[in-house]
Amino acid sequence: MVSPNKSEIGFSDASRNAGLLSYDHNTNAMHFDSNNVARVTIDSDGHIGIGTLTPTNAVATSNTKI
16 A cells, blocks of 8 residues: 555455554654554664664664563
8 A cells, every 4th residue: 555655565364454564754764563563663763663663772672571
């Protein structure tokens, strides 16, 4: 799917978005989702967030257990 603000590639099973790779053109960020939850984000500065949508370091993780 493509819109003016976002491009997406979906990987579906019985649910709509078992997996989703999306690129947000407004923020220049890429997101990797599974089971409708954002798991990894690469922001416009190249920071990688695992379990967080807003990484503030080169690699940032949330305190959640996976």
